[in-house]
Amino acid sequence: DTGVSQDPRHKITKRGQNVTFRCDPISEHNRLYWYRQTLGQGPEFLTYFQNEAQLEKSRLLSDRFSAERPKGSFSTLEIQRTEQGDSAMYLCAFGENNEQFFGPGTRLTVL
Amino acid sequence: GENVEQHPSTLSVQEGDSAVIKCTYSDSASNYFPWYKQELGKRPQLIIDIRSNVGEKKDQRIAVTLNKTAKHFSLHITETQPEDSAVYFCAASKASGGSYIPTFGRGTSLIVHP
Numbered sequence: 124d125t126g127v128s129q130d131p132r133h134k135i136t137k138r139g140q141n142v143t144f145r146c147d148p149i150s151e152h153n154r155l156y157w158y159r160q161t162l163g164q165g166p167e168f169l170t171y172f173q174n175e176a177q178l179e180k181s182r183l184l185s186d187r188f189s190a191e192r193p194k195g196s197f198s199t200l201e202i203q204r205t206e207q208g209d210s211a212m213y214l215c216a217f218g219e220n221n222e223q224f225f226g227p228g229t230r231l232t233v234l
Numbered sequence: 235g236e237n238v239e240q241h242p243s244t245l246s247v248q249e250g251d252s253a254v255i256k257c258t259y260s261d262s263a264s265n266y267f268p269w270y271k272q273e274l275g276k277r278p279q280l281i282i283d284i285r286s287n288v289g290e291k292k293d294q295r296i297a298v299t300l301n302k303t304a305k306h307f308s309l310h311i312t313e314t315q316p317e318d319s320a321v322y323f324c325a326a327s328k329a330s331g332g333s334y335i336p337t338f339g340r341g342t343s344l345i346v347h348p
Contacts, residue, residue: 156333165338165341166338178333214277222283
């Protein structure tokens, strides 16, 4: 257990629907990250929070994607108008010093 | 931006042999290099890392080396065991916005045959 839970673990949706994922660090962590991982690839950085402030956003994060961390604890990632290309594993991670520890991920399948 | 190349994409060894995975990076400002192990259907797990002020680091059967001049770093696993079978990812990162944002390689699928 790396101290991060994600919900749901699996999500199947139809193209055009909106989906929201949640990440809960089990204990207090200032830094929280979202990544996307597709089959055969390494994780790709999406965005990063320092407490409730979103400090970095990747170019991968199109205007259909939005992330929040309203109280500096849990975070949500929403994808609007899903496309088949959004199918991937969405990983949340928390950071300590330089190191990052990943949650179990949410696997999204867009039909 | 940073570009990380990782080789080989697949590595098959016999139990007890050594395995070496190599990565190159493009951004000379990168100064933190973690390695992750990902078993099938599970999360990536940090197994070892190295910082740019160090040339080599060892932890039991695994070791990492870093050549800053050539911009490449490697993971070495000795006395491989079947439970070492997994996908291994290297990453290169530098400070950005108060944190380190890693760029990952595409992964190496290590298969250790008993």
